[in-house]
Amino acid sequence: MSGHSKWSTIKREKGAKDAARGAVFTKLGNAIAIAARSGTDPETNFALRLAIDKAKTANMPGANIQRSIDRIKDKDAAQLQELLYEGYGPGGVAILVEVATDNINRTYPLVKLAFSKHGGNIAEKGAVAFQFDRKGVIRVKAVGDDLLLAAIDAGAEDVQEEGDESVVYTAATDLAKVRDALKEAGVAITEAELSYVPNTTIAVTDKETAGKIMRLMDALDDIDDVQNTHVNFDISDDLLA
Numbered sequence: 306m307s308g309h310s311k312w313s314t315i316k317r318e319k320g321a322k323d324a325a326r327g328a329v330f331t332k333l334g335n336a337i338a339i340a341a342r343s344g345t346d347p348e349t350n351f352a353l354r355l356a357i358d359k360a361k362t363a364n365m366p367g368a369n370i371q372r373s374i375d376r377i378k379d380k381d382a383a384q385l386q387e388l389l390y391e392g393y394g395p396g397g398v399a400i401l402v403e404v405a406t407d408n409i410n411r412t413y414p415l416v417k418l419a420f421s422k423h424g425g426n427i428a429e430k431g432a433v434a435f436q437f438d439r440k441g442v443i444r445v446k447a448v449g450d451d452l453l454l455a456a457i458d459a460g461a462e463d464v465q466e467e468g469d470e471s472v473v474y475t476a477a478t479d480l481a482k483v484r485d486a487l488k489e490a491g492v493a494i495t496e497a498e499l500s501y502v503p504n505t506t507i508a509v510t511d512k513e514t515a516g517k518i519m520r521l522m523d524a525l526d527d528i529d530d531v532q533n534t535h536v537n538f539d540i541s542d543d544l545l546a
Contacts, residue, residue, distance in 0.1 A: 313442070313500075314467065315522075315545075330369060331529045333360040335405040337373035339385055345374050351481040355497055362496070387532075390416050391433035394425040395517040396509055398538040399433045401501050406530040415528050423521035436537055437501040441480025443473040446493040459486035470495070474502065503537035515544040 337356045344350035347357050353374075360370050386409065390402040406412040417427050440462075445452065448466045456464050456473045461483050463474040475483045477499055484497045509515050518538060525531050 313444070313472070329363055330360075330365055332405075332532055333363060333365050334369060334373040335385055335530075336360075336532055337370060338376040339387060339405055341374045341377045345377060359496070359498070388412075389434065391428045391430065392416075392420050392425055393428055393433065394420070394521050394536075394538075395423070396507065396514045396538070398507050398509070398518060398536060399436050399503070400425070400521075400525075401433060401437060401535040402525055402531055403533040403535075404528075404530045405532050412528070412530040416525065416531070419521060419524035419528065423524055424517045425521050434501075436505070437503050437535060439477045440500055440502040441475035441477055441483065442496075442498055442500045442502070443475065443480070443484055443487065443494060444496040445471050445473060445487060446495055447471055452492065455487060455490045455492060456483070459483040459490075500533070501535035503535075506537050506539040509538050509540045509544065512544050515540045519545065 333356070337353065337360060340350065340353040340356040343352060345353070347354040357370055360373075385405045385407055388404045388406065388409070390404065390413070392400050392402065394400050402416055404412055404416065419425075420427050443461075446469065448469060448471050452471055453464050459482065460479045461473045461475050465472045465474075473483065473487070480497065480499060484494060488494055509518060518540070522534060522536070525534055
C-alpha cells in the first residue's frame with residue numbers, strides 16, 4: 306500500500322495549495338451535494354460528515370457548505386452523476402479517476418484529452434479497476450505501538466507509519482466505526498475517506514517517466530469535475546525533485 310500512501314501525500318500537498326487559492330471549493334461542494342442525497346444530517350449520514358470535515362479542513366466557508374447541502378432540495382439544480390473512468394499512464398501505471406459531473410459530454414473528452422496529451426490512454430470499464438480494492442483510509446497524527454493496538458482493537462486492517470503520521474487502512478464498511486473509535490481514544494485524525502487502494506504497486510525508476518506521470522496527474526486534477534484519482538505507482542522523492 307506504499308504507492309497509495311505516497312500519492313495520498315502528494316495530493317494532500319497539492320490540495321493545500323489549491324485550497325489556499327479557493328480552487329478546490331467546486332470539488333468539495335460537489336462531494337457534499339452527492340453525499341447529501343443519502344440524508345442532509347451529518348450526524349446520521351457518515352459520508353456527508355466526511356465531506357463536510359474535508360471542506361472545513363480546506364477552510365471552505367460555512368455558507369458554501371450549506372449551499373452545497375441545499376442543492377439536494379433545488380429541483381432546478383443540475384443533477385450530478387458519479388462516474389469512474391479507468392486508464393493507463395506512462396510506464397503502464399494504472400489510474401482510476403472519480404468524477405462528479407452534470408454533463409458527461411463535457412467531462413469525458415476532458416479526461417480523455419488529459420490522458421492522450423500526457424502519454425496515457427483511457428481503458429474500457431473493468432480493465433483497470435480490478436487492480437484496486439475499496440478501502441477506508443484514515444490519516445492520523447500518531448505513531449507507535451499504542452496507535453497500532455488502538456487501531457487493531459478498533460477493527461483496522463493495517464497501519465503504516467509516515468514520519469510523524471500514520472495511515473490506517475480499514476474495510477470499506479468499517480471506516481466509520483474505526484474512525485470514531487480512534488477519535489474517542491484521543492487520536493488526532495487529519496483525514497478519513499473511502500479510497501481505491503492498489504493490490505500491488507509499480508515502481509517508477511526513471512525521471513522522465515516520473516515527470517510524464519506527474520504531468521498527467523496534474524492535468525487530471527485540474528479538471529473541476531474530477532473528484533479524486535487513485536494510482537498504483539510508487540515514485541521515490543529523488544525523482545520528484
